Amino acid sequence: MNKDVFDYFIKGEKKYEVIIGLEVHAQVSSNSKLFSGSATKFGAEPNSQVSLIDSAFPGMLPVINKECVKQAIRTGLGLNAKINNNSVFDRKNYFYADLPQGYQISQYKNPIVGEGKVLLDMPYGSKEVGIERLHLEQDAGKSIHDVDPLNTYVDLNRSGIALMEIVSKPDLRSPEEVNAYIKKLRTIMRYLGTCDGNMQEGSLRADVNVSVRQVGDKNFGTRCEIKNVNSIKFMQMAIEYEANRQVKLLDEGKKIDQETRLFDTKKNETRSMRSKEDAHDYRYFPDPDLLPLKIEQKLIDDLKKTLPELPDNKKERFMNDYGLNSYEANVLVSEKEISNYYEEVAKLSDKKLAATWMMGDLFAMLNDKGLNISKSPISAKNFAELVQSIKSGEISGRIAKEVFELMVKSGDNPKKIIESKGMKQQSDPKELEKIVNEILTKNKDKVDQYKSGKEKLFGFFVGQVMKQSGGKANPQLTNEILKKLLKG
Amino acid sequence: MSEIIKKNLSEIIDLIKKKEIKSEELANLYIDKVNKSKKLNSYITTCFEHTIQKSKEFDKKPNLNSLLPGVPLAVKDLFCTDGFKTTAGSKMLENFIPQYESTVTENLWNEGAILLGKLNCDEYAMGSSNETSYFGNVINPIAKDTVPGGSSGGSASALAADLTPATIGTDTGGSIRQPASFTGTVGLKPTYGLCSRWGIVAFASSLDQAGPMTKSVKDCSIMLEAMAGFDKKDSTSIEKRKENYSKNLKTDVKGLKIGIPKEYRVENMPKEIEELWNKGKSILKDLGADIIDISLPHTKYALPTYYIVAPAEASSNLARYDGVKYGYRSSKGNDLIEMYENTRSEGFGDEVKRRILIGTYVLSSGYYDAYYLKAQKVRQLIKKDFDENFGKVDAILTPSTPSSAFKIGEKTNDPISMYLNDIFTVPVNLAGLPAISVPAGLDKKGYPLGLQLIGKTLDEQNILNVAYAFEKNCNFKNEIKNWWL
Numbered sequence: 001m002n003k004d005v006f007d008y009f010i011k012g013e014k015k016y017e018v019i020i021g022l023e024v025h026a027q028v029s030s031n032s033k034l035f036s037g038s039a040t041k042f043g044a045e046p047n048s049q050v051s052l053i054d055s056a057f058p059g060m061l062p063v064i065n066k067e068c069v070k071q072a073i074r075t076g077l078g079l080n081a082k083i084n085n086n087s088v089f090d091r092k093n094y095f096y097a098d099l100p101q102g103y104q105i106s107q108y109k110n111p112i113v114g115e116g117k118v119l120l121d122m123p124y125g126s127k128e129v130g131i132e133r134l135h136l137e138q139d140a141g142k143s144i145h146d147v148d149p150l151n152t153y154v155d156l157n158r159s160g161i162a163l164m165e166i167v168s169k170p171d172l173r174s175p176e177e178v179n180a181y182i183k184k185l186r187t188i189m190r191y192l193g194t195c196d197g198n199m200q201e202g203s204l205r206a207d208v209n210v211s212v213r214q215v216g217d218k219n220f221g222t223r224c225e226i227k228n229v230n231s232i233k234f235m236q237m238a239i240e241y242e243a244n245r246q247v248k249l250l251d252e253g254k255k256i257d258q259e260t261r262l263f264d265t266k267k268n269e270t271r272s273m274r275s276k277e278d279a280h281d282y283r284y285f286p287d288p289d290l291l292p293l294k295i296e297q298k299l300i301d302d303l304k305k306t307l308p309e310l311p312d313n314k315k316e317r318f319m320n321d322y323g324l325n326s327y328e329a330n331v332l333v334s335e336k337e338i339s340n341y342y343e344e345v346a347k348l349s350d351k352k353l354a355a356t357w358m359m360g361d362l363f364a365m366l367n368d369k370g371l372n373i374s375k376s377p378i379s380a381k382n383f384a385e386l387v388q389s390i391k392s393g394e395i396s397g398r399i400a401k402e403v404f405e406l407m408v409k410s411g412d413n414p415k416k417i418i419e420s421k422g423m424k425q426q427s428d429p430k431e432l433e434k435i436v437n438e439i440l441t442k443n444k445d446k447v448d449q450y451k452s453g454k455e456k457l458f459g460f461f462v463g464q465v466m467k468q469s470g471g472k473a474n475p476q477l478t479n480e481i482l483k484k485l486l487k488g
Numbered sequence: 489m490s491e492i493i494k495k496n497l498s499e500i501i502d503l504i505k506k507k508e509i510k511s512e513e514l515a516n517l518y519i520d521k522v523n524k525s526k527k528l529n530s531y532i533t534t535c536f537e538h539t540i541q542k543s544k545e546f547d548k549k550p551n552l553n554s555l556l557p558g559v560p561l562a563v564k565d566l567f568c569t570d571g572f573k574t575t576a577g578s579k580m581l582e583n584f585i586p587q588y589e590s591t592v593t594e595n596l597w598n599e600g601a602i603l604l605g606k607l608n609c610d611e612y613a614m615g616s617s618n619e620t621s622y623f624g625n626v627i628n629p630i631a632k633d634t635v636p637g638g639s640s641g642g643s644a645s646a647l648a649a650d651l652t653p654a655t656i657g658t659d660t661g662g663s664i665r666q667p668a669s670f671t672g673t674v675g676l677k678p679t680y681g682l683c684s685r686w687g688i689v690a691f692a693s694s695l696d697q698a699g700p701m702t703k704s705v706k707d708c709s710i711m712l713e714a715m716a717g718f719d720k721k722d723s724t725s726i727e728k729r730k731e732n733y734s735k736n737l738k739t740d741v742k743g744l745k746i747g748i749p750k751e752y753r754v755e756n757m758p759k760e761i762e763e764l765w766n767k768g769k770s771i772l773k774d775l776g777a778d779i780i781d782i783s784l785p786h787t788k789y790a791l792p793t794y795y796i797v798a799p800a801e802a803s804s805n806l807a808r809y810d811g812v813k814y815g816y817r818s819s820k821g822n823d824l825i826e827m828y829e830n831t832r833s834e835g836f837g838d839e840v841k842r843r844i845l846i847g848t849y850v851l852s853s854g855y856y857d858a859y860y861l862k863a864q865k866v867r868q869l870i871k872k873d874f875d876e877n878f879g880k881v882d883a884i885l886t887p888s889t890p891s892s893a894f895k896i897g898e899k900t901n902d903p904i905s906m907y908l909n910d911i912f913t914v915p916v917n918l919a920g921l922p923a924i925s926v927p928a929g930l931d932k933k934g935y936p937l938g939l940q941l942i943g944k945t946l947d948e949q950n951i952l953n954v955a956y957a958f959e960k961n962c963n964f965k966n967e968i969k970n971w972w973l
Contacts, residue, residue: 063721285856
């Protein structure tokens, strides 16, 4: 989508816009759980990271993990949000086999983080998405239904792990914006080190609220909540399906029921899970086992000071200091590792050319190989040398592509490759003049035609010089010499 | 029957320290009487092999500097004990053996005490007569047809019958003080947060507090000293230095201001209780205290407030007993929901179910504001009443209970009348304050009655001192005749 005007509308009998709000559940990066000392490693043996607290034995009491609180504050600061000095943990009561306490400790009326905002770079310009709140809560365990035909097994490793629920305002208007929003949130949290954002491992999931309204309407339509979608692609598909379903209902003059729906990834459709009438009554009340969470302003200020540079600031700096345009800067700050790599390269080479080559050949190669930039076969230092060789005219862009390929294969330094393969550009004017003269002599007829006005033939002469030099002739110099000699 | 076990805890400690009795001998004396006292039904579980083994170990290497050197103690069966059944008086936990030790009992063992057994109590501490226990009702040693009070009824009964030299209970709305009053013993509910709740089967988390039950005020100070202390495993635990309550115990109450709240003069209160209260006032006055009339205007709302807050928390605290992880699981049912329903229907008794229903109701959407939220606001007003008066007085004197021990079965079909028993004790839990019940006299039937002293936050030493002075001048004598032997 490279349009510079927003145009995501659903066309029914009338034109509808889609209103989307997300509740993102992001697993806090921490060594232990929110209220117990159990480990949080992914992929451990079932029930190997479970304490008496996580399994809700009689008389066990929760004690808040301060590191998780700090992570929530850092995230809140990264979302330009208000950190609440007083917040409260509540119990959300419901029965399920993988919820040992019979309640989830969450934050209901008084979350740790209040309103904030996130900036998205859309092709049609910058878009601000409001954050309603961020709160801390416990994850539940996992019910495993597919191991035994008659029994359900429960794995409590995840029970009690800290989650941040980040609730957006209903500010998103298209699946593309949702894509950009999730990626931006993930980038911010990865910069902060507060959530690894690994969707395959379930570290980032979302409940998606979707409603539609006729373009021009001020009021929101009735929304449906699609529960627990765990990939951006599925979120986009679910929204697409759900918005069209709602528009169809409206066109048929039917009402939309407020309900919770599930996205069936196999059939690519959403299905009703429960209606508003059947909604759980969670009987929230303040958890009497925990005192209200008081956060000293000093702690917030101290954390603020140690916050790393965030993507929005880095982008601005890249534009100001390195002369990048908004698009380039955006791509290069999208991941902390990418921005680090770029900065290393930019330190040693032409900043603009480095950006172009990184976003072109380097990204294409990494993408092709399915590699993260931290695993790149070309080191930042070598890549910078390659960029400098192009910039100085030592090699041409075409040769540079060959050198690049060899660098990927060998991991070698580009200088070494250029020298050992004799790929240096022919930039000696005398040598070049000799070649040009030879070509012109051989093609007397064409020279005459050129001189009588067939100027298109210039390209032919360049091609011949390149051929003769094995592609190494400096193109700029070749042009100059050709022009000079053809005049004479 | 040995005279030794009739003695107070502090006297028994002296005997051990003077090496006049060994821990093992002492243990055997209690074991012998416990074995002969099954009629009272005060013990749910005994662990005599463990007791003997530990007492032998103590005798080999006695540490006489500890607070409870080699003293065998039974505790309420709400405290989790590592390796020993902890039932909370419920079928749900009939066979539950914890793999951990509650902080409070751990503190006792660290001071040299040795576990004798686990004492009967109302199911999940919900009751005022020990008649809701799945393991049967407990009998008050003062008379065979009377209840010992509740929920720490087994503790009070065992203590009064000399089946343990001292014990501990938990007090959510009066569960230590009311049975103490019914059995002529001393019971103290500490400031909320003084004793750790870690490892105690929870009833109502914002009200539950463990405390000592003893034969004398001095014993009470020793036990409190041993069991109290900051615990980082309990987020509501108060971080403060340990106090030497027993060393600092004194009888001087001269100049202390004692408040008498007019709201505790309730309708239909037996005359004897009014008289007893007056007796308390005059004893303290004679000792040089100033008696001051005060008003705690929101007292009348305490009971309804309590019966919203406590069931609300209980309904959530007891959700974990679902048959999935531990404890009782019904064999009936075709799916998860039916398993839940059958397990909880069969595993919980009527009183527990009643409170879960009340609690679930008051937290439900649409009712939350009218009940739970309002109750929390009233709770603040009740606390404010106390705070305001503690500017004027140092302690407050009230009756502990509106009656003496009642007959077994007398109130089982009338929950409201049962709940009214807590009328003088619940305000203290709602306000988080410390209070002690001291025996003050006998009624016409010869049943003991107690008076309650309420203190400021963390002012346990002061109410212990006043109680100590009162005890010395009251000449109360418990008349228990071992009729069951």
